[in-house]
Amino acid sequence: MTTHAVSLALxxxxxxxxxxxxxxxxxxxLPSWNDNASKRSIVAFVGRVTKRGDADYxxxxxxxxxxxNDGTLWxxxxxxxxxxxxxxxxxxLAPSHPVWxxxxxxxxxxxxxxxxxxxxxxxxxxxLVMATHANMTTDEFAKVATDxxxxxxxxxFRRPYTTLVYQPMLxxxxxxxxxxxxxxxxxxxxVEFLRPWTERVYGIPPRQVIGSRIALRYRxxxxxxxxxxxxxxxxxxxxxxxxxxxxxxxxxxxxxAFGNSDGDFEMLEWTTAxxxxxxxxxxxHTDDVREFAYDRDTHFGLLSRALDExxxxxxxxxxxxxxxxxxxxx
Amino acid sequence: MTTHAVSLALxxxxxxxxxxxxxxxxxxxLPSWNDNASKRSIVAFVGRVTKRGDADYxxxxxxxxxxxNDGTLWxxxxxxxxxxxxxxxxxxLAPSHPVWxxxxxxxxxxxxxxxxxxxxxxxxxxxLVMATHANMTTDEFAKVATDxxxxxxxxxFRRPYTTLVYQPMLxxxxxxxxxxxxxxxxxxxxVEFLRPWTERVYGIPPRQVIGSRIALRYRxxxxxxxxxxxxxxxxxxxxxxxxxxxxxxxxxxxxxAFGNSDGDFEMLEWTTAxxxxxxxxxxxHTDDVREFAYDRDTHFGLLSRALDExxxxxxxxxxxxxxxxxxxxx
Numbered sequence: 001m002t003t004h005a006v007s008l009a010l011x012x013x014x015x016x017x018x019x020x021x022x023x024x025x026x027x028x029x030l031p032s033w034n035d036n037a038s039k040r041s042i043v044a045f046v047g048r049v050t051k052r053g054d055a056d057y058x059x060x061x062x063x064x065x066x067x068x069n070d071g072t073l074w075x076x077x078x079x080x081x082x083x084x085x086x087x088x089x090x091x092x093l094a095p096s097h098p099v100w101x102x103x104x105x106x107x108x109x110x111x112x113x114x115x116x117x118x119x120x121x122x123x124x125x126x127x128l129v130m131a132t133h134a135n136m137t138t139d140e141f142a143k144v145a146t147d148x149x150x151x152x153x154x155x156x157f158r159r160p161y162t163t164l165v166y167q168p169m170l171x172x173x174x175x176x177x178x179x180x181x182x183x184x185x186x187x188x189x190x191v192e193f194l195r196p197w198t199e200r201v202y203g204i205p206p207r208q209v210i211g212s213r214i215a216l217r218y219r220x221x222x223x224x225x226x227x228x229x230x231x232x233x234x235x236x237x238x239x240x241x242x243x244x245x246x247x248x249x250x251x252x253x254x255x256x257a258f259g260n261s262d263g264d265f266e267m268l269e270w271t272t273a274x275x276x277x278x279x280x281x282x283x284x285h286t287d288d289v290r291e292f293a294y295d296r297d298t299h300f301g302l303l304s305r306a307l308d309e310x311x312x313x314x315x316x317x318x319x320x321x322x323x324x325x326x327x328x329x330x
Numbered sequence: 331m332t333t334h335a336v337s338l339a340l341x342x343x344x345x346x347x348x349x350x351x352x353x354x355x356x357x358x359x360l361p362s363w364n365d366n367a368s369k370r371s372i373v374a375f376v377g378r379v380t381k382r383g384d385a386d387y388x389x390x391x392x393x394x395x396x397x398x399n400d401g402t403l404w405x406x407x408x409x410x411x412x413x414x415x416x417x418x419x420x421x422x423l424a425p426s427h428p429v430w431x432x433x434x435x436x437x438x439x440x441x442x443x444x445x446x447x448x449x450x451x452x453x454x455x456x457x458l459v460m461a462t463h464a465n466m467t468t469d470e471f472a473k474v475a476t477d478x479x480x481x482x483x484x485x486x487f488r489r490p491y492t493t494l495v496y497q498p499m500l501x502x503x504x505x506x507x508x509x510x511x512x513x514x515x516x517x518x519x520x521v522e523f524l525r526p527w528t529e530r531v532y533g534i535p536p537r538q539v540i541g542s543r544i545a546l547r548y549r550x551x552x553x554x555x556x557x558x559x560x561x562x563x564x565x566x567x568x569x570x571x572x573x574x575x576x577x578x579x580x581x582x583x584x585x586x587a588f589g590n591s592d593g594d595f596e597m598l599e600w601t602t603a604x605x606x607x608x609x610x611x612x613x614x615h616t617d618d619v620r621e622f623a624y625d626r627d628t629h630f631g632l633l634s635r636a637l638d639e640x641x642x643x644x645x646x647x648x649x650x651x652x653x654x655x656x657x658x659x660x
Contacts (some may be wrong), residue, residue, distance in 0.1 A: 035630045061529075138577055207579070207581055218570035218600070221603075225599055243557060244546045248546065249521075251536030269552065273555050
């Protein structure tokens with residue numbers, strides 16, 4: 001034994017290294033969460049539903065956890081990432097569509113006139129999305145979306161969007177999976193905009209990503225059949241659409257739901273009204289230094305009714321500024 | 331060592347017990363399949379895609395296998411089980427609907443007049459399905475379907491429908507899962523008619539069951555929110571709908587597809603046209619002694635175009651009479 005080894009052995013005796021194996025499992029799975037009530041609620045819930053013999057025990061097959069995406073897993077300000085993609089895409093495609101220079105909402109996008117874009121309302125946004133997301137195959141769209149995400153940068157943070165995911169949420173996803181949960185994204189965003197990267201970034205495979213859908217049509221061809229994306233919405237996965245999609249795609253009611261806006265209200269309600277122990281969580285964006293602060297007055301991620309009713313419904317409101325030690329991955 | 335133990339040791343030496351661990355993995359995973367070309371195609375395919383370093387190797391996350399249900403995993407003659415459920419359900423509900431005794435297609439059902447039911451055509455069947463599958467919550471429907479399956483008996487075999495599943499297919503599902511595949515049901519039948527029992531019978535959990543869907547509407551209520559089944563089709567998972575549903579629900583193209591009718595044609599085409607090694611299989615019902623014999627002339631499970639094109643597309647046609655040692659579980 002070298003002197004160094006002896007020193008280590010002594011240190012170990014003092015620091016209870018003999019308990020190392022046990023200590024290893026005691027490593028904090030949520031180091032980016034401050035030790036506040038929010039974190040304690042999560043850990044207590046997971047402890048109960050995973051403890052055999054406990055009245056609240058839930059078998060692994062039913063440990064379904066659903067997460068909103070925009071504003072819950074990644075940044076949604078100053079606008080939804082997918083909208084930024086659509087606006088960039090209009091600029092890329094403009095040379096092939098000369099009429100766009102004189103036609104709204106395209107003219108407003110090409111001139112960078114945000115007020116004029118907003119003035120075209122939901123119908124304008126719908127038109128922008130269809131012009132940029134449809135009339136190509138599913139394979140072509142996956143490539144366009146992937147290429148854009150590889151080069152686009154967030155206007156404030158100057159980083160790729162897929163790095164503007166929340167570190168505490170990545171830890172929570174990994175922690176839940178380690179405890180036998182199956183984690184799902186249930187997003188108002190388009191499912192095929194998300195699937196190319198959710199496995200790499202969140203550890204969530206394509207089949208566990210639920211989102212809004214554009215209509216698809218199968219084109220038969222023995223050698224190269226294709227799925228064409230039609231310029232028509234097939235399903236909007238928002239508000240009351242979320243529990244509907246959860247039933248259609250998963251077929252089992254979740255026991256944990258995490259959202260950040262009124263668009264997640266029904267998903268939280270459906271989840272937490274089930275029998276047995278349930279956990280509903282809302283991320284409240286309160287940190288304009290490290291991220292953004294918004295709730296009742298925003299175009300993206302409006303949080304009002306869900307905030308008002310959170311206490312009565314025993315939903316945990318996670319305060320970003322107070323509860324998170326770090327926001328983004330290093 | 332006792333005499334008995336010595337004998338065992340000697341026997342072991344003779345019988346090469348030292349190789350026991352290897353011998354264990356050599357147990358035939360498909361004992362109900364005769365050792366014909368069909369079985370050899372399956373085993374060869376699985377061997378290639380699961381062998382690291384092989385040019386055809388497929389990582390587990392992409393080992394998606396999709397199976398039609400009616401006529402592929404369970405009996406579909408003399409009529410789809412779900413239609414038998416609908417007809418029985420009309421009889422059960424009739425006392426609360428006196429008008430049915432004089433109105434088609436209900437009158438024909440109540441009088442057991444099969445020709446008259448058939449004469450009402452697709453519209454009649456649609457009306458029967460909506461009258462028996464809608465206007466209740468998802469929880470209520472799951473109970474009604476489960477209760478019926480627990481007591482209903484097949485008219486010829488006099489056994490519960492969930493026991494009229496094909497033993498060779500149960501073995502194939504288990505074999506594929508043991509080899510890292512994820513197995514899906516992709517059925518023209520209603521997804522919520524299947525989900526209550528697929529895990530118990532096929533080992534396939536609700537989230538891996540894709541099917542036709544009735545429209546759902548979320549009913550908000552803090553204590554007991556519900557999903558109401560509306561009398562309207564939301565999605566028909568048949569023919570070109572199958573690849574669409576596979577993309578919407580799984581988001582990854584399968585590498586193995588197994589069907590038995592022209593309604594599976596596009597699913598087989600979509601699966602086998604993908605890059606790399608793929609396997610398409612068709613179950614041909616050729617055994618009217620042990621099950622049924624039908625293909626081009628049937629109301630349920632019509633198999634014509636897929637049979638004509640199978641050879642050119644290199645789809646394996648499994649001949650029930652020739653290829654299966656047993657049909658149903660003992």
